[in-house]
Amino acid sequence: YVDESRCIGCRYCAEIARSTFRMEAEFGAARVFQQSGDTADVIAEAIDCCPVDCIHAVSFNELEVLERH
Incomplete structure (x- = not known):
């Protein structure tokens, strides 16, 4: 999941x-x-390289919740 706002x-x-x-x-x-x-x-490695820490490995259930916000 990428927090696109960040x-x-x-x-x-x-x-x-x-x-x-x-x-x-x-x-x-x-x-x-x-x-x-x-x-x-x-x-x-891609997640670790993010300078603003906006990429997260999440479960499918967590992804559904995050995408609604």
């Missing part, structure tokens, strides 16, 4: 985990476009 558009996640994250051109923020598009290690 994302600063640095592109680190999209450059590291290219099959999981993309930059949303209209909003200038990262977005997950394919769950598990990269290996777990690559996704973890």
Whole structure:
């Protein structure tokens, strides 16, 4: 899950985990476009590299709640 309101558009996640994250051109923020598009290690590295800590690994149930907000 990417908290798009906190994302600063640095592109680190999209450059590291290219099959999981993309930059949303209209909003200038990262977005997950394919769950598990990269290996777990690559996704973890992308999450760790986020300078504003706006990417979170969450369960499906947590994702539903977060997307409603």
